[in-house]
Amino acid sequence: xxxxxxxxxxxxxxxxxxxxxxxxxxxxxxxxxxxxxxxxxxxxxxxxxxxxxxxxxxxxxxxxxxxxxxxxxxxxxxxxxxxxxxxxxxxxxxxxxxxxxxxxxxxxxxxxxxxxxxxxxxxxx
Ligand SMILES: [Cu+2]
Numbered sequence: 001x002x003x004x005x006x007x008x009x010x011x012x013x014x015x016x017x018x019x020x021x022x023x024x025x026x027x028x029x030x031x032x033x034x035x036x037x038x039x040x041x042x043x044x045x046x047x048x049x050x051x052x053x054x055x056x057x058x059x060x061x062x063x064x065x066x067x068x069x070x071x072x073x074x075x076x077x078x079x080x081x082x083x084x085x086x087x088x089x090x091x092x093x094x095x096x097x098x099x100x101x102x103x104x105x106x107x108x109x110x111x112x113x114x115x116x117x118x119x120x121x122x123x124x125x
Contacts, residue, residue: 022048027120030057030088035113037106037120044125051094051122058087060108060118067105069121072114078104085110096124 025045031038033056042051053062062083065071081104083092094104107119 021046022050025049025051027051027053029053029055029062029108030060030118033057035060035108035116035118037108037118040120041123042121043123045096045122046125047096047098047100049096051096053083053092053094055086055088055090058090059085059110060113061085061110062092062106063109065105065107065119067103067121069105070119071105072107072119074109075105077101081106094122096122100124 023046025042027042028038030036037053045051062081064075064078064081065073066075066077078101081092081094083090102124104122105119106121107114
């Protein structure tokens with residue numbers, strides 16, 4: 001029994017440490033009406049961190065690709081980052097989990113936005 005309690009305590013401590021150290025990262029979608037994500041690259045992400053995509057203009061999407069940077073080809077690898085095509089007022093959050101790849105690539109699937117530079121990435125620490 002004491003062993004079980006120690007395990008439980010360890011799990012609680014790790015969970016608590018993860019919660020208090022989790023950070024929120026904001027990525028602006030279509031800032032100032034431009035075909036950009038700002039910032040284009042978000043780095044230093046840890047498990048438990050949350051990336052919130054905030055639509056400043058539209059319509060735009062956040063659509064996953066397999067990379068490399070600048071790829072405009074849709075991937076099904078990370079479906080949880082796929083957003084609907086939306087206008088301002090829409091937010092999407094993406095949480096970094098244990099099985100999140102070290103680098104996540106995404107782009108806007110609307111018209112030729114990606115070719116004009118609307119692509120970005122998330123990188124783990
Ligand atoms: Cu767009």
